[in-house]
Amino acid sequence: MLTFVLLAAALTVAGAIAVAIPLLKSGAAAEAAAPAPWAALAATALLVIGSAVLYVTWSNWPWRSESAPADSPQSMVARLARELEHDPQNLEGWLMLGHSYIALQEYPLALRAYERADRLSDGKNAEALTGEAEVLALTDEGELNGRAGRLIERALALAPDSGKALFFGGAVAARRGDLPLARARFVKLLGMDPPPNVRPLIEQQINAIDAQLAGAAPVGGAGTSVASAKTPAAPAKAPGPPAEAPAAAPSAAEALVRVNVTLAPSLAAAAGSSPLFVFVRDPGHPGPPLAVKRLESRFPQTVSLAASDAMIPGRAFTSGQSVEVVARIARSGNPVGASGDPLGEVSYRVGRDELVSLVIDHVMP
Structure with missing residues (x-):
């Protein structure tokens, strides 16, 4: 690679000389043009040094011995994407790639990966369907009323015990007003021993649905939580100790x-x-x-x-x-x-x- 740089520099010098000779000849005819040789030499030096620096900076040659950590999340995901270029029929690989892109919040790429997995499975893989729905919901929560909601229903038909599909399925049912179905899905999910950080949220959803089902009175009667049913909630009052x-x-x-x-x-x-x-x-x-x-x-x-x-x-x-x-x-x-x-x-x-x-x-x- 050093040979290449020297060769590039030599060619640059040759080109600069071709430009400088006419300037030198014209400079002999008039003293005012005397600075021209120095300008030509300065231009030559600038081109030689600049070409070498820019090539080192912008080329894809590994000039430095050290590189980005091979085990960083971005590099691992990039490596998986490259592997799938050579193995495009790898269904599990596309699912893993979609999950990885979600973790990196690269939602358009995640959607493409899950759609590829969906096509490979002929629409019969619940994880691919749920992944598509999750990406759409993360991008726009309103999608739960549209395409994402339909994908979740298809996923639940294929895998009724999928924890993630049940979670989103409960939200989909609640959004369309089917509270009994939403409650059934959240209760089923709660019985599947969800992670400790998810359990309180599921319990809150069940309590909220129970309150709505029990207090389906017109205005003002709905929305009372289980806790407030046991202990009447105090109305808003003047500020006191928080x-x-x-x-x-x-x-x-x-x-x-x-x-x-x-x-x-x-x-x-x-x-x-x-x-x-x-x-x-x-x-x-x-x-x-x-x-x-x-x-x-x-x-x-x-x-x-x-x-x-x-x-x-x-x-x-x-x-x-x-x-x-x-x-x-x-x-x-x-x-x-x-x-x-x-x-x-x-x-x-x-x-x-x-x-x-x-x-x-x-x-x-």
């Missing part, structure tokens, strides 16, 4: 989001006994929240969210990440926002910010 929402004790190294939620006086009458949802989302990546809690509407209230509150296993906020924290009073009791729900939001830097004030001061349009 109450700490129950939270699993995080380890010292665990990322934590803490907000003090208050309600604007102008919206005090809108709270009632409706549940309060506090969730963390990534403003740069639409989709399900990174963490969520369902609480009673008591104000002020200090809420702590950790990785154990993640909505989807493996998709949680991390230290140093910029997120948005949203507090919403669900007047219908439904986790999905509806027009007229009071809410507030605040930006939060995980690991840097401590207790931040979050005011519920406007309503969803």
Whole structure:
């Protein structure tokens, strides 16, 4: 490769001389042109040095002995993608690639990988169908009402005991108002011994559905949680000492989001006994929240969210990440926002910010 650089430099010098000779000849005719030889030599040096530096910088030759760590997530995923180019019929490989791209939040690439797996299986692989639905829901939660929802129903028909399909299937059924089916799916999932960080979320969904089924009264009767049925929820009142929402004790190294939620006086009458949802989302990546809690509407209230509150296993906020924290009073009791729900939001830097004030001061349009 050194030979190549020297050869390139020699050719560059030859080209520069071809340009310089006319300048030198014209310089003999007039003294004003005397600086021309120096300009030609300067141009030659610049071209020689510049060509060598630019080639080293932009070429794909491995000039440095050290390289990026071969075991980094990005390099492993890239290696798997290259392997699949030579083995395009590897169904398990495409499924693994789709899962890996989701972990890297490369959603368009994940969707392509799962669609490839779906085609290879002739539409008969539940994991491929669920993967497609998951990517679509992570990109746009509204897809659960459309294509993602249909994919989940197909996956459940093929694999009725798929934990991930049951999780999304419960959400799909709840969104379309089929609460008994949503409850049945969440209860079945709860009996499959889900991970500890997912179990509380499933229990919250079941409790919310039970409250809606039991309190299907017209306005004001729905949305009461099991806890509030045992202990009547107090209406919104004047600010007092903030109450700490129950939270699993995080380890010292665990990322934590803490907000003090208050309600604007102008919206005090809108709270009632409706549940309060506090969730963390990534403003740069639409989709399900990174963490969520369902609480009673008591104000002020200090809420702590950790990785154990993640909505989807493996998709949680991390230290140093910029997120948005949203507090919403669900007047219908439904986790999905509806027009007229009071809410507030605040930006939060995980690991840097401590207790931040979050005011519920406007309503969803």
